[in-house]
Amino acid sequence: MTTSTVVFDPFSDDFFNSPYDTYRRMRDEAPVYYSEKYDFYALTRHADVSAAMKDHVTYSSARGIDLQMVRSNDPVPPLMIMMDPPDHRRMRSLVNKVFTPRAIERQRQTVVTQIDRFLGAVDPENFDVVQDFSALFPVEVITEMLGVPVELRQKVRLLLDKQLAREYGKVEMPEEGIAAGIETGMMYYEVIQEHRANPQDDMITDLINVELDRDGEMTKLDDIEITGFASLLGGAGAETVTKLVGNAIVTFADHPDQWEMMRNDRSLIPNAVEELLRWEAPAQYLVRYSTRDIALHDNIIPANNPVLLCLGSANRDERAFANADSFDITRGRTEAQNLGLGYGIHSCLGAALARMECVIALDKLLDFMPRFEVDRDRLTRVAMTNVVGWHHAPVRVLR
Template sequence: MTKSAVEFDPFSEEFYANPYEIYRRMRQDAPVYYNAEYDFYALTRHEDVAAAFKDHQTYSSARGVDLAQIKSGMPPHRSIIFMDPPDHRHMRNLLSRAFTPRAIQTQRDTVVELVRKYLDRVDPTGFDLIQDFSALFPVEVITRMAGVPEEFRQQVRLWIDETLHREPGQMESTEAGAQAAADTAIFYYNLVQERRADPRDDMISTLIAAEIERDNGEMTSLDDLEIAAFATLLGGAGAETVTKLLGNAIATFARHPDQWRTLLDDRSRIPAAVEEILRYEGPVQYNVRCTRKEVRVHEITIPEGKPVFLIGASANRDPDAFTDADTFDIDRDRTQSQNLGLGYGIHSCLGAALARLETTIALDHLLDFMPRYDIDWERCERVTMQNVAGWSRLPVRVLS
């Protein structure tokens, strides 16, 4: 295939710093992009990405959801994120019981408690919004739900950060990242075994007692590996998504102070603001799938067995899907197109409602805590992570 004039390297410094100009050029000049170095394809237009998210018969998750996994040829462990139907449907039907609207609302008091706890500890004259606040409370919420003992909850976050970290130019996890992934898996496996012996009122104990329908129609219990895999996924998604979403929100509002003032005047707009942050600069940049069969998109053939990046963050900036797509506007018409910030189709985020609740509550409290603020941009640092975009450091000062 002819090399594209656009260069998209998901492991480059340029991509980690700001991918949106790269996405614009890809949508315009290479809507079906091919990277010869890594031998993958990428879709960037909203129409194509949304369609691919819903087409699990063509774009499979069963070989992994990141490039290194798919390239390794090793089958991933049994986790819902690595499943296609019918396995996925059976597992999601079971796991979604923990994220019903009623179940999410029962977490409201916990979220408020933890947001206040960590916000009360920061120094308004100078603090790091990520390290001192937004990295701390989301992992407490999700691991408390799962049943992780309090003394291990922040350790789970540190393992997740290390697992997702990538050195610029490196596709595979670092040695420390691989060890962190192993430590996380061992921790949750041991915790599942502890809960089998001593059940509690938590999600892991609930999953131990539950049964799932298998492909042959038989009802069986989940085994320890299946439960540990889900707990690992839950801890990662629950910690990283809100941490990065809040950081992106505060950075974006600093550049659009008029929008922050709008929220100060009308807190009822906070949910709409959360949706706009998810669209404009959401934490999840892409998901990777593997083609199960040859597919033709925009007169270009993607062969069977190829990794394909479904770049939801680009689709959310597609001007054919959203009017003035590169404009941050909390009052925009959200009915124009599907917001892909938390996925779409069968693999849409199970905990999306919880992430929205946490972010809404946190923004409400931050509006009270720092009605006026500035950011020390020279000291800010971005993460270099697989799939996830956001800030690792965001120094903030509250203004009088």
């Protein structure tokens, strides 16, 4: 193993606040990084991360999606993101039809309505972009698609935040997070029972009715499997856009010229979303485990070890992107694969919906606050497993 003095701790201030200098050193000094403290390996170069994301045989998801799960080797829930093919392929095919371009486009008015609802309720001079806006509307969109009752929709978000939260220096989910996970499962279970008794035009009813070919036998999903789908879709649909919009506003506060450029040319918004995903994607790494010894960069990753695939580092790799540490909403999209919403078989199922929500949100914010400044003294980051983003992002609107 190549020796290096760089230290990468995904449960530290350095990670939660801005890991990009550490990533750069890892790419240069330790492209195959080993953490003695947490006993994991990490890949940070774009070529290595993107190749690993396409190689589910070598880098498996079947032991779970976070470091605690993979290290424990305990049985994992029947969630699609914790499966390798062929099980993953069968499960993903069930929900692919819900996220077709036509199906996503049908959600456009819902997205507009929810964004207008929450943006219309904020103080027009001072508000918290995250707590008053971006934390609120995405969960309404995805839970409406699922069929969650109106009175439970924001609860989904609050419970998810508790499940993702991590204490500094600790891999394990806090007791509050474990309790929130149990409460989420019970909530969805009750919703499923209501939908079994009273079918509706939503995703949960579709999942109840669908049949799955399991080794030649057509069977329906059980309540645990449907709960897993709902938890996964509800969580990802709420969290990604919340963090991405919050990150966007703080980033544009650092680059007001590009906010103005985008305000004058709204056709730049979709490309700006891609650059935001490259610049500071909400999900900074994925966890896999090695199924065999892996020889890479004169190092060996032994079999049966956790491997962190650092998407956030790969998207800042100067080997893949010109001027990788410069934020540029006019950047061309042909340099390298943007890994901000995943890649390969586990790419984000709702990527098109997330992009649409962000495009609409930025368009509305450009009108609502043509000029603004961030109250940097009150900016606070989240401390969550694999997630980088803002908990509070207060702004003052300049008229």
